[in-house]
Amino acid sequence: MSGRELDAAGIREPGLRAAYEACRRLNAAHGRTYYLATLLLPPAKRPYVHALYGFARQADEYVDSARPDPARLVAWGEQFLRDLDATPVEEVADPVSRAAVHTARTWDVPRGTFDAFLTSMRMDITVTGYQTYADLEHYMHGSAAVIGLQMVPILEPVDDRAAGHARTLGEAFQLSNFVRDVAEDLRRGRVYLPQEDLDRFGVTRADLAPGLTPPHVRELLAFEIARTRALYAEAEPGIAMLHPTSRDCIRTAFLLYGGILDAVERADYQVLDRRVAVPLPRRLAVALPALVRARRARAAPTRPTR
16 A cells, blocks of 8 residues: 555655655554544555654654653754755655655645744653643644644645644644543653643642542543634634545544544543543544545545646
8 A cells, every 4th residue: 555655646766665654654553543534635645644744753752652762852853954954855864854854845844843843842851731721832833733734735725724724623633632641641740731720620730640530630621622622613614625635534533533532521531540542433434434535536646746
């Protein structure tokens, strides 16, 4: 499958093909929902989305893996920006960086989106909490909103307003993860729910430790879910502003990431002692009809001409 996608995208050089394949494997291994949605895009676009995922995942590994290496994150990020600015693609040493640089140049992805993302990743080295929602939004601009903006050129919007909706949808995706992963994030020493919200419901960090979710924490999570659903509602009109061959991909991601919130509610907010997930039957019920629609939308795969 990946070879066909690379052929469709016109990616011929063996080293570059290997770099894109490395990103595809990262996506398949670590981003099941994201990967499933990507399969609804025309084959010629999929490698570029894998490259953007691979870039984000590589950075995340340096701060959130079993053996975090913050110094390596900083060095890798600085080298990536230097490569993006001036290095010929074939001379970029890191495979993930090579695919991401090629993607950025092929689709004119703004350099500032990569810089902002790396800035937020560096925040994870030292920042362990956010006092206000505005503070958290500042972090999410780099860690989530700009990922939506990176995707927009590949999704080929038919309306300039799509970028603003993509930014909002990126934040909704990340807030969904923050609600689901609150205990996992705490084990890493971080809380991504605003302190002002914890204070509002009388929740301390100790209350977020593994175990049964007490009532006041459930109230906090319900509040965060309502906020996140408002973001999904704000972002949804942007789906129709994308090229028809891109809409089913984003609609599927919209439904499945939003389904995380439903899963938390079905579990009665018990997220401190387990990791809830959207059930496989639900993922298939969303993805399979979308796959049929996506195939119908493809008169021909869209690929860059430059």
